[in-house]
Amino acid sequence: MKPDNNSKLTAANIEEKIQQVFQSRGQSGTSASLDETVLQDLYQTLYRGDEAIMERTWHRLAQRYPLIEQSDDTTQAASDVRTVITFPQPGTSRSQPTPKRPPQRSRTRTLSVLMLVAACLLIIGGSLILFTQYQKPTQPAAPPQKGPLQFFDRQGKLIYQIDSHNKVTVGNTPLTRDFMNYSLDKLATDLHVKRADLPAMGLKVTTTLDMQLQTQAYQKAQQTIAQTRQTHNIGDAAAVVLDYHDGSIRALFGNLNTQYSGYNVATLESRPLASAFKPITYLTAFERGISPGEVVDDAPQSFPSNDNGDPAYSPLDYGMSYQGLISYRQALQHNSNIPAVQLLTRTKLDPLLKQAQALGLHTPPPQHTGYSAALGTFGETVLNVTAAYGTIANQGISVTPHTIEQVTDSSGHVRYQASHLGRRIIKPGTAFMITDILSDQQARTEVYGKCSPIFLYSASREQCQIDQPGTIYPAAIETGESAIVHDTWTIGYTTDYVAGVWAGNDNYEPMKGTVIATDGAGQIWHDTMQLAEQGLPIKQFPGPPSDVVKKTATYHGVTTTDWYLK
Known part of the structure; x- marks a missing residue:
């Protein structure tokens, strides 16, 4: 048991x-x-x-x-x-x-196990040999070359091509040099790769460039600079045309001077904005409830330069011409300096710098500037200031400017698609008030004359002077000149596009003679915008939005009727 x-x-x-x-x-x-x-x-x-x-x-x-x-x-x-x-x-x-x-059973079992293990080893070994022979070719294959990298304009025309050896085979010309350098940098950033790796990736890039507009605007700018070089010593210019509705850059060049071919004012080099910055000063105040109808004393006075105890700041109006009690609307239209500084004393410096940064501008630290910031004493690129004006034109909504619309690989797969989404930067009423001020043709005529190039008439200046201006497109414009006349600016927009133009000398050599912004930058702006608007219907700017109301008020004995935020 x-x-x-x-x-x-x-x-x-x-x-x-x-x-x-x-x-x-x-x-x-x-x-x-x-x-x-x-x-x-x-x-x-x-x-x-x-x-x-x-x-x-x-x-x-x-x-x-x-x-x-x-x-x-x-x-x-x-x-x-x-x-x-x-x-x-x-x-x-x-x-x-x-x-x-x-133990016979144990030995038999051991032998069976050993035979089974041996068979498995033979099978595995044979498989490894076959796999190794299959994976290892007799000669190593060279990596495939996927290039070239190709760029097309918005109409589908090939404008630039670079092969896998970084050799440009199409489009290596000054006409598109600045546009392409900017686009290549942005493409590398968007795809998170190094710029040097792009040529071998076999990509096709659709850009926002209007090649016809680019060519004609570039040639017009060359003609203007050739004419003003002798009379005003203006040697170079840069321009940007932007569709502010979707952020697409239709034309861009940062230099016309072959002697300084690497000097790109459109996207790389900053130049003092001067009075071209004043609309930013005004909209900062309007955002905080100040009205264009409020009155200011345009008279010589001094302001503290900053909070560090530096000497007082005493700006002067252009031509030493002062108008006394005027509205802020009139002060901006006449480009007066003292009212702009007075306005900044009301809004303070920090809100102005933050507003400028929100619009995409680069500003100095507060401790390095003072009330002179109201007059644009710091520098900026043409693209950034043009985009800031585009936000105003777009009723306060900012859309990031871009040159690349779509990227596809060699298999036709979309690797990148531009976003046209915008975000609100300023109130609709504020944007409306700035546009309403800057598009007032009657006020501009008083300052610049009826046939100034800042007006978008389609006829020649000679025809305009005999009251035959042709078609006139509504436009909102601002000009600017640096204090020692190193820089001139003209920036303005229609209901379709915004264009910014700088003219001056790359080496900061002063211009000569009686130079105003319309002599160089103004004429280039006029020609460029005429080309951009060609064939488009004439449209008026939108009317007042729901967040503004018109009021009549009296300040210092002066009665005005103007717009106020609700």
Whole structure:
């Protein structure tokens, strides 16, 4: 009888279970009474699949019954099921060698396992050889060249091409040099790669460039600079045309001077804005509830330059001409300096600098400037200031300017698509008031004359002077000149586009003669905008939005009627 299966063998009851086996067989448990049957039964009964208990069992049996020996193969663990047990045979003594009974089932099983392992190794080895031969060609293949990189204008015409060796094969001309350099930098940024890696990527880039407008505007600018070089010593110009509704840059060049071909005022070099910054000063005040109808004293006076105790700031109006009590509307239309500074004393410097930054302009730290900031004493690129005016034109909504519309790879997959989403920067009423002031043709005529190039008439100046101006497009314009006449600006917009133009000298050499912004920059702006508007219908600027109301009020004895934020 075997022990009860429910009575588990443990390390603590090994002796008891061994004795039970021998008692069930009627054995005395002495070495002389051991036989093979008893031991096999003992093995099967006590082992029960627990190798740790089996090992302990054989250890105890070997101590109690010395005739039980393990095989000479000491490499076999005591817990191995293939352990070979020696048994005493009839008629032999303890001193004689004891024959071993080989476990046939264990050897057969071992051989089968070894054969199976060997077969697996052969299969795996063969597979590895075949895989290695398949993966390793006789000669390493050169990486594929995916170039060239191609740029197209908005009409689909190839305007620039560069191969995988960084050699420009199409479009290496001054006409598109600045536009392409700007576009390549932006493309690398948009795709998060290095610019040097672009030529081998096999991309096709659709740009926003209107090649016809670019060519004609560039040529017109060259003609104007050639005419003013002798009379006013104006040697260079830069221009940007922007569709402010979607942010697409339709034309851009930053330099006309081959002597300074790397000097790019459109996107890289900043020049003092002068009075071209004044609309930013005014809209900052209008945003805070000040009305264009409020009255200011346009008279000589001094202002503290900043909060650091520096000497007082005493600006002068152009031509030393002062108008006394006038509205802020009139002050901006006449480009007066003192009212702009007075306005800044009301709004303070920090709000002005934050407003300029929100419009995309770069401003100096407050401690490095003072009330002179109202007059645009710091510099900016043509693109950035043009985009700021575009936000005003777009009723206070800013759309990021861009030259890249779409990028596809060699498989036709779209890698990049421009976003035309905008965000509100200034109130609709504020934008409306600035446009209403700057588009007042009657007021501008009083300052510049009826045939100034800042008016978009379609006829020649000679025809305009005999009252035949042709078609006149409504436009809002501002001009600017630096104090020592190093820079002239004209920036303005219609209901379709905004254009910004700078004219001056790359080496900061002063211009000469009686120079006003309309002599260089103004004429280039006029010609460029006429080209951009050609064939488009005439449209008036939008009327007052819901957040403004017209009021009549009296300030310092002067009564005005103008717009106020609600």
